[in-house]
Amino acid sequence: MSTSFTINIIDDNIAECDETFTLTLSVPSSPCGVISGSDDTSEVMIRDDDGVMLSFDQSQYFIEENMTPLSVGLILNRTTSEDVIVEVSVNDRSAKAGIDYDRSGAPLVFNVTISSGVTSSSFDVNINNNTRQDGDTMFSITIRLISTCLPITIKSDTTSVTIIDDDVLRIQFSSTSFSGSESSGEVLVSIVMLGGSFDRNIKIYVSLRGINVIEENDFRPTRLTATIPANATTTTVRVPVMSDSIVEGDEMFSMNLNVPSSLGPGIVAGSVTSATGIILDSTDITVQFTQTQYTGSEDTGFVLVTLELVGGTSSRPFDVTVTPLEQSPVSASNVVYFYYYCIFI
Structure with a gap:
């Protein structure tokens, strides 16, 4: 013979660990001679059905390198009855710790706490600005829960951060005119890169055309290739000229600088892309x-x-x-x- 009864469970919207309470059985004095048995206690567990989702506040992050710091948020979709401790790990990809980003000397693996009753917390990562045209770089951030009884699911445990390179490099002649004596056999032309350096060699081109020179006798119109070495900001182009025994006076040729678009949007031509070369006559008669x-x-x-x-x-x-x-x-x-x-x- 048996009987049943119900106990009301209060539904809330707070994420909690599973909870328990104890039922104790006691029988008042009864003329019927009924007494409580050996199983006079029982435990009731309330399973929490308020599932919690933990996520980054953005699916991925983009930041220009001059906009430090990057603030990264961790959010819960509802409050919890206990603190939520999250381990965060910041990891290299193409971006390198200590060069492209850091945490001001703090470890790159650390804990972030979302306090009970609130739904978010955040941390910062410093983005290091430089003057190199090294393209966009990336690093990743991974999270995991420190052991907890709370019913928390991580939406995505890893996100990426893209550091947008803001260093536009401008390549141009260092002057509008260059000269050299015909007896030296060359006119040296200086090319500069403004705004910083690049981490790879850069090839550019200089086209030559005569103005009042006798072509083939004084110099040969052609296209010369110039290379700015990695991490450098200048290069020098040698324009060959030919010496003769004719009094001609100073002669001139034009130069045009070509910066290929294939170098990408971060490397462009500067304001001085045309210049004049002067061959100084060195014939004494x-x-x-x-x-x-x-x-x-x-x-x-x-x-x-x-x-x-x-x-x-x-x-x-x-x-x-x-x-x-x-x-x-x-x-x-x-x-x-x-x-x-x-x-x-």
Whole structure:
């Protein structure tokens, strides 16, 4: 023979560990001679049905490297009756601890507590700014629960953090003009990278075109390749020029800098992408008489005087002034001033 009774359980919205209470049986004095048996106590367990979800406050994180620190939140979808302790581990991927991120000397494995009655807590990771164009980098954050009786499920135990590189590098000529003597055989051209350095070699190109030079005689128009070494900010391009024995005066050629788009959006051309190269003429020639004395008769009406260039030739005509000086008494009509025009090629 048996009978039953019910005990009301109060439903709440608080995540709790399973709870128990004890029932004790006692029988009042009865004329029927009924007494309590040996099983006069029993335990009742209330299983908590308020499941809790633990998650990051974002599914993944993106931050520019100059926006430190990164704040990462841990959230519960409801309150709990006890503190929730979460172990956090920050791990390298392409980003490196101590170089790209850190916690100001604090360990990268640590505990975060979400106190009872609240639903969130957070921690910071410092993002280290630099002036290198090293592209976007990543690290990950993993969480796990420290032993607890609370009915907590982790939605996703790992998230990623992308550090967005904010260093735009600009490559340009260091000046708008460069010069070199033809006797040196080269014009040295300096190229600079503004805004920092890059962790790999960078190839760029310089196109040459003559302005007033005699191409093939003075230099060859071409496209030169320049390399800025990894972690450097400058490079020098050697433009070959040819020496000759012709007086030409200074000559010029143009240069255009090409920064390939394949280098990515973080490496672009600067403001000085055109420059002028000047070849300084280093040919020294002299003009002189071919003889120390010339003779002419009065009846011919002239004296033939010959001049010569010594040490080279000229690519264009130039004026030479010859002034007779009296060596013996002559009349004024014998003194002549004139310009002698020579074309030396």
